[in-house]
Amino acid sequence: MNSKYYSNPSLLLENSEIAEAFNDIMTYKKFPKHHLLCETGKVCKNMYIIQSGITRMFYYKEDKDVTVHFCTEQETASVFESYVKNEKSKFNIEALEELEVMEIAFTDLENLFSRSPEFERFGRLFVQQLHINLIERINDLHFHNAKERYDKLLTKKPHLFQRVSQKHLASYLNITPETLSRIRSK
Amino acid sequence: MNSKYYSNPSLLLENSEIAEAFNDIMTYKKFPKHHLLCETGKVCKNMYIIQSGITRMFYYKEDKDVTVHFCTEQETASVFESYVKNEKSKFNIEALEELEVMEIAFTDLENLFSRSPEFERFGRLFVQQLHINLIERINDLHFHNAKERYDKLLTKKPHLFQRVSQKHLASYLNITPETLSRIRSK
DNA sequence: CGCCGAGTTGAACTGAATCAAGAAACGTGG
DNA sequence: CCACGTTTCTTGATTCAGTTCAACTCGGCG
Numbered sequence: 001m002n003s004k005y006y007s008n009p010s011l012l013l014e015n016s017e018i019a020e021a022f023n024d025i026m027t028y029k030k031f032p033k034h035h036l037l038c039e040t041g042k043v044c045k046n047m048y049i050i051q052s053g054i055t056r057m058f059y060y061k062e063d064k065d066v067t068v069h070f071c072t073e074q075e076t077a078s079v080f081e082s083y084v085k086n087e088k089s090k091f092n093i094e095a096l097e098e099l100e101v102m103e104i105a106f107t108d109l110e111n112l113f114s115r116s117p118e119f120e121r122f123g124r125l126f127v128q129q130l131h132i133n134l135i136e137r138i139n140d141l142h143f144h145n146a147k148e149r150y151d152k153l154l155t156k157k158p159h160l161f162q163r164v165s166q167k168h169l170a171s172y173l174n175i176t177p178e179t180l181s182r183i184r185s186k
Numbered sequence: 187m188n189s190k191y192y193s194n195p196s197l198l199l200e201n202s203e204i205a206e207a208f209n210d211i212m213t214y215k216k217f218p219k220h221h222l223l224c225e226t227g228k229v230c231k232n233m234y235i236i237q238s239g240i241t242r243m244f245y246y247k248e249d250k251d252v253t254v255h256f257c258t259e260q261e262t263a264s265v266f267e268s269y270v271k272n273e274k275s276k277f278n279i280e281a282l283e284e285l286e287v288m289e290i291a292f293t294d295l296e297n298l299f300s301r302s303p304e305f306e307r308f309g310r311l312f313v314q315q316l317h318i319n320l321i322e323r324i325n326d327l328h329f330h331n332a333k334e335r336y337d338k339l340l341t342k343k344p345h346l347f348q349r350v351s352q353k354h355l356a357s358y359l360n361i362t363p364e365t366l367s368r369i370r371s372k
Numbered sequence: 373c374g375c376c377g378a379g380t381t382g383a384a385c386t387g388a389a390t391c392a393a394g395a396a397a398c399g400t401g402g
Numbered sequence: 403c404c405a406c407g408t409t410t411c412t413t414g415a416t417t418c419a420g421t422t423c424a425a426c427t428c429g430g431c432g
Contacts, residue, residue, distance in 0.1 A: 061329060068328070081318045090325075113310070117303040124299070124310035131317040132267045138324055139276070142254070142360065143247060146388070166411065174328065179388060181412055332420070352379065365420055367380055 018122055021115070025108040030100050037093040037101075038079050044089045046103050047078035053099035054163055058171075059091050067172040070096075070160055078106075080130065096164060146175045150183050204308060207301070211294040216286050223279040223287075224265050230275050232289050233264035239285035240349050244357070245277050253358040256282075256346055264292075266316065282350060332361045336369050 026049070031037070037055060038044045048055075048071075055077045057069040068091065071077040082089035083106045113123040140152050150173060154161065160169065170180040212235070217223070223241060224230045234241075234257075241263045243255040254277065257263040268275035269292045299309045326338050336359060340347065346355065356366040 059329075066329075081321050084314060084318060113307070114303075117300075117306050120303050120306040120310060121299070124306060124313060127310055127313045127317060128270060131313055131320065132270055134317065134320055134324070135267050138320070138327075141324075141328065143245075143252075165409095167409095176389060177411070178390085178413085182388095185412080351377095353377095362421060363379070364381085364422085368420095371380075 018118060021112055021119065022104075025112060026102040026104050028100070029103050031095050031098070033095055033098050035095045035099065037077060037095065037099075038082075038089055038091065040090060040092050041088045043086060044079035044082040045107075046105050047076050047080075047109070048093075048101040048103055049076050050074065051100040051102060053095060053097040053101075055093050055099065056096055056164070056168055056172075057091050057093045058168075065171070067168045070157075070164065070172065072159065072163075077101075096168075141174060146173065146179055147183055149173045149175075150180070204304060207298055207305065208290075211298060212288040212290050214286070215289050217281050217284070219281055219284050221281045221285065223263060223281065223285075224268075224275055224277065226276060226278050227274045229272060230265035230268040231293075232291050233262050233266075233295070234279075234287040234289055235262050236260065237286040237288060239281060239283040239287075241279050241285065242282055242350070242354055242358075243277050243279045244354075251357070253354045256343075256350065256358065258345065258349075263287075282354075327360060332359065332365055333369055335359045335361075336366065 028051075029048075037046075037048055038057075040059065050071050050073050052073060055071045056067045057071075057077070057079070058065045058067045060066075071093075077093050079089040079091050079093065081087070082091075109123070113120045140149060144152060153169075153173060166180050166184075167177045170177040173180065175183075214237075215234075217239075223232075223234055224243075226245065236257050236259050238259060241257045242253045243257075243263070243265070244251045244253045246252075257279075263279050265275040265277050265279065267273070268277075295309070299305045326335060326342075330338060339355075339359060352366055352370075353363045356363045359366065361369075
């Protein structure tokens with residue numbers, strides 16, 4: 001297996017055997033704006049590959065909700081740790097726009113992984129990629145102040161600013177909407 | 187494969203085939219206090235399973251150093267994303283005590299994974315576990331104030347308070363040593 | 373013994389939160 | 403298509419958690 005796969009596991013989907021197997025376990029679904037893909041208190045059973053639309057993952061901190069993640073086209077939304085640990089999810093995942101997704105049951109995914117070393121490897125590289133994205137997200141949050149976090153997000157994911165309300169962006173940046181507004185007005 | 191492995195991949199090491207294969211690629215090493223297992227600016231080539239001692243992972247933010255992670259007995263220390271992306275590490279990993287480790291080269295590990303689906307699966311579950319630990323760490327940091335973070339760490343990893351200086355604990359909790367001192371004096 | 377880093381304590385400062393109130397944008401029903 | 407209520411965004415004043423700076427104590431070690 002070519003080493004390029006390590007840096008971009010989704011390339012493995014060009015392998016037709018893997019792509020076909022995925023087709024068998026994915027179902028196309030459409031959800032309206034505000035629909036909840038995953039809910040607090042329930043175990044997350046599925047993951048969703050976004051075809052069109054955008055989701056946000058959030059939880060309630062005391063009274064107000066805090067956004068921890070957005071997913072857009074080609075990204076996968078799920079509460080991974082809820083499935084793996086078979087624990088009730090702490091998070092909701094909400095459609096911010098009308099949503100077209102491919103739904104995959106985690107159990108089907110596990111079965112797929114068991115079928116061959118290639119699938120198993122795909123699974124590993126996939127999780128590895130998730131992990132690395134998370135590391136970067138932490139580094140961004142942890143190592144910078146409000147203004148720097150804003151600038152970084154603006155560079156990395158400018159599309160979010162077109163599609164997501166400021167209050168959600170603000171809580172994703174771990175600041176208040178007022179602070180975000182003040183940062184912007186400069 | 188039994189489902190218990192999903193919740194605790196290290197159980198796979200009870201499988202003698204896997205344990206043996208690991209033995210072949212691990213080397214026992216001993217490092218003095220203050221030794222750097224990984225260094226900023228170099229690609230991280232190895233991971234280390236701590237046999238005895240404790241490490242901290244840190245980086246320099248402007249002038250002062252910030253601790254992002256500790257590893258103790260049975261845990262694995264490495265700058266994973268540096269290896270995966272083949273990028274210079276942003277972090278150092280330092281021995282806080284005299285250290286006994288098993289060193290594994292990532293390349294040997296990859297070769298091992300290629301040898302059979304069981305190894306590949308072990309790799310996946312291992313990364314999965316890393317990922318979930320990181321999610322919890324984020325949640326702890328992100329969702330709580332200084333006092334809450336301190337309390338949580340005290341409950342989750344009380345041993346750290348016996349072995350690690352307050353200045354390192356403070357930067358791990360993302361507060362100043364002064365603040366940590368004030369929190370403690372209550 | 374004296375030095376140095378670690379920890380403590382106090383006072384002043386600051387980035388961001390909170391509170392409040394007005395303006396703009398949005399959506400829903402008539 | 404407009405009118406109305408609701409939510410979002412902006413702007414200002416105030417507050418607060420945690421930082422910074424500084425002075426002092428303590429313990430370990432050459």
